[in-house]
Amino acid sequence: DAGVTQSPTHLIKTRGQQVTLRCSPKSGHDTVSWYQQALGQGPQFIFQYYEEEERQRGNFPDRFSGHQFPNYSSELNVNALLLGDSALYLCASSLGQGAHTEAFFGQGTRLTVV
Amino acid sequence: LAKTTQPISMDSYEGQEVNITCSHNNIATNDYITWYQQFPSQGPRFIIQGYKTKVTNEVASLFIPADRKSSTLSLPRVSLSDTAVYYCLVTLMNTGFQKLVFGTGTRLLVSP
Numbered sequence: 001d002a003g004v005t006q007s008p009t010h011l012i013k014t015r016g017q018q019v020t021l022r023c024s025p026k027s028g029h030d031t032v033s034w035y036q037q038a039l040g041q042g043p044q045f046i047f048q049y050y051e052e053e054e055r056q057r058g059n060f061p062d063r064f065s066g067h068q069f070p071n072y073s074s075e076l077n078v079n080a081l082l083l084g085d086s087a088l089y090l091c092a093s094s095l096g097q098g099a100h101t102e103a104f105f106g107q108g109t110r111l112t113v114v
Numbered sequence: 115l116a117k118t119t120q121p122i123s124m125d126s127y128e129g130q131e132v133n134i135t136c137s138h139n140n141i142a143t144n145d146y147i148t149w150y151q152q153f154p155s156q157g158p159r160f161i162i163q164g165y166k167t168k169v170t171n172e173v174a175s176l177f178i179p180a181d182r183k184s185s186t187l188s189l190p191r192v193s194l195s196d197t198a199v200y201y202c203l204v205t206l207m208n209t210g211f212q213k214l215v216f217g218t219g220t221r222l223l224v225s226p
């Protein structure tokens with residue numbers, strides 16, 4: 001059973017560019033959340049998708065947007081990249097409703113903005 | 115969700131038992147306590163979750179006193195591979211629709 005997979009694993013972009021990160025959730029999971037983790041900090045919640053809609057959002061600007069597809073996979077898009085967007089971007093999947101609700105994380109995408 | 119406080123770092127030696135305590139004074143009735151482990155350049159990994167008293171799995175034990183204002187993650191006989199950051203979180207019951215609120219965690223260093 002494949003867990004949460006993210007692509008690419010590493011990415012280097014230039015300030016002002018746009019980037020798209022991808023996530024495939026664990027089999028059977030229908031909810032995808034995205035987190036940003038700066039060096040030495042804990043992950044910070046960006047937003048969450050369920051049934052192809054953004055369900056809740058953290059304190060991130062509109063430059064951060066996302067999408068969920070009918071197969072539950074998801075994308076994170078960041079426009080007008082800033083140096084401060086350099087971080088590890090983590091995708092977590094969970095089952096929205098039910099008793100076993102722990103989130104499973106992918107390995108992350110390391111984004112470097114130069 | 116209640117804020118959690120845990121030590122920034124801890125040191126231990128192989129074979130010792132490690133106890134990491136977390137305080138969550140404002141925990142609500144519907145909240146669980148959940149611990150995650152994170153290795154460098156990897157995503158956090160769920161370790162254990164509990165509501166009250168004691169929970170044990172193949173990796174760790176979680177002790178929660180009656181007032182639930184604190185909890186202790188216990189790692190028996192640690193090895194070098196247990197060197198990681200451990201996060202204590204307060205999470206909602208019975209729902210995957212939640213944003214996990216991570217602090218800075220506890221950096222555990224296990225030495226030979």
